[in-house]
Amino acid sequence: MKSAMEVKELQKVFGKNIAIKHVDFNVKQGEIFGLLGPSGSGKTTMVKILTGELSKTAGDVNVLGMDSSKFKTSDFKSKVGILSDNSTLYKRLSVYDNLKLFCKLYKAPLHHIDDILHDVHLYEERFKTASDLSKGMAQRVLLAKALIHKPDLVFLDEPTSALDPGTMIHIHRALQKLNEVGTTIFLTTHNMEEATELCDRVAFLHKGELQELDSPAALRYKYSDHTFHVETVAGERMVIKNEPETADQVRQLIANRQVKAMHTDNPTLGQIFLKVTGKELV
Amino acid sequence: MNIQRIHAIFEKDIKDFMKNMMLLVLPALPLVIALLYALTSEGEAELPLPLLYLIVGMAFSGITSAMIMTMMAEENEKNTLRGLIQSPASFVDIIVGKSLVTGIITLISLVASLMIVGIEPFLEFRVILGLILLFLFFLLLGIGIGLFSKTVSATSAYLMPVMLLFGFTSMVGTFGFAEDSMAITITDTFPIMQAIKIHDSSSWMPMVVIAIWIIAAAIFTYVCFRNTMTDD
Numbered sequence: 001m002k003s004a005m006e007v008k009e010l011q012k013v014f015g016k017n018i019a020i021k022h023v024d025f026n027v028k029q030g031e032i033f034g035l036l037g038p039s040g041s042g043k044t045t046m047v048k049i050l051t052g053e054l055s056k057t058a059g060d061v062n063v064l065g066m067d068s069s070k071f072k073t074s075d076f077k078s079k080v081g082i083l084s085d086n087s088t089l090y091k092r093l094s095v096y097d098n099l100k101l102f103c104k105l106y107k108a109p110l111h112h113i114d115d116i117l118h119d120v121h122l123y124e125e126r127f128k129t130a131s132d133l134s135k136g137m138a139q140r141v142l143l144a145k146a147l148i149h150k151p152d153l154v155f156l157d158e159p160t161s162a163l164d165p166g167t168m169i170h171i172h173r174a175l176q177k178l179n180e181v182g183t184t185i186f187l188t189t190h191n192m193e194e195a196t197e198l199c200d201r202v203a204f205l206h207k208g209e210l211q212e213l214d215s216p217a218a219l220r221y222k223y224s225d226h227t228f229h230v231e232t233v234a235g236e237r238m239v240i241k242n243e244p245e246t247a248d249q250v251r252q253l254i255a256n257r258q259v260k261a262m263h264t265d266n267p268t269l270g271q272i273f274l275k276v277t278g279k280e281l282v
Numbered sequence: 283m284n285i286q287r288i289h290a291i292f293e294k295d296i297k298d299f300m301k302n303m304m305l306l307v308l309p310a311l312p313l314v315i316a317l318l319y320a321l322t323s324e325g326e327a328e329l330p331l332p333l334l335y336l337i338v339g340m341a342f343s344g345i346t347s348a349m350i351m352t353m354m355a356e357e358n359e360k361n362t363l364r365g366l367i368q369s370p371a372s373f374v375d376i377i378v379g380k381s382l383v384t385g386i387i388t389l390i391s392l393v394a395s396l397m398i399v400g401i402e403p404f405l406e407f408r409v410i411l412g413l414i415l416l417f418l419f420f421l422l423l424g425i426g427i428g429l430f431s432k433t434v435s436a437t438s439a440y441l442m443p444v445m446l447l448f449g450f451t452s453m454v455g456t457f458g459f460a461e462d463s464m465a466i467t468i469t470d471t472f473p474i475m476q477a478i479k480i481h482d483s484s485s486w487m488p489m490v491v492i493a494i495w496i497i498a499a500a501i502f503t504y505v506c507f508r509n510t511m512t513d514d
Contacts, residue, residue: 074370104290
């Protein structure tokens, strides 16, 4: 699979503070890549470097086949959508007029506005003034704004931060729909459930350093204690090691219809992050 | 430069302008002054040029500079400018698009005001060219200050000196300074004073001086815009 993004030995220094320390990673075309880290870990700095809002101190960055010198060109901007943590709407304008502006700036057909408003479940609110929207609605309009031109790659910096679960579900569905048509999504979050649900691969960023990079399932397996927790119909609870020697024991329990419940006890991404970095994902 | 993108920004700004009370009152300022002059100078054949240029200065500083300054500062303060910068619109598309509304409103208000007090002295090619150059100077100055000031409330602090120094320069003569005083010598090089000189001479020097002011304002604007484009 081709890479949508290649980051090699990336470093960013602000004065004496090293914000990004020699980071390497690739994002494949069409995948949802999650960059997880607590506040201040360097996630937003990373997004800003990858979108050309900040210059890098050292290293190589290549996004959609373009190096960082091209990040300010219309060609690059036309292929990328950005929802940053400080994106806002024109408060005096309606939802429709806000999207119409960006539709025209990206030279996208105007019917995209209605399509995207349906996707984020805001079609009925299209003539509402932006200042009258709830925080969740405004965030969905901002997402619509980032996707209005059907970009090849979308950067989403904390897209569901401080949103209610209902809005979060709407946003997740819109992102999954977008990914189904091949759009690459680069997502930063400190919401481990969101990362587990959405991301094909996640990377842990802590104090500017990349600590782990793999699929959520692979990471959970890697850091699990490799045991089964079995509860029998008789009420007995057993912890069985997940290894070839115990396979017969498990098979026997199932054959004898003795199993009431059986599950593995893999850690959550949040627990793994804590184990790897010693810091919680908040 | 892309016409479609310029039009998109213009369309957005005109809608925003119509809903912004703070900006809606600005075009009335030169009209009010023109009406006052017209009422108090009844019977006089023609107002003196410094008075006419007070209206011109009021239009360019009180509408052109103030309006674009407020619009840019609001975009900056509310972080919507970053959205425009992240889009494929170029620096020129954004500046031209945003300037169109300001230009049209200034033009309507200035022409209406001058018609009230007598537009005849301005109906000459060189004078009109001078007015266009003045507009560009005040526009670029406003854009630069709007980007520099970061918040809408901060613009009012910068607008006063702009109005007093560059908008009302033609009134310096009424303060009783000697002809060869430092104040007169310095303000004589200011854009409004140079525009008045266009009426009295056939020299192109006043245009050149105003053009130098425009270049200075353009450099200031470009530096401010470059700083806004990135977080470095």
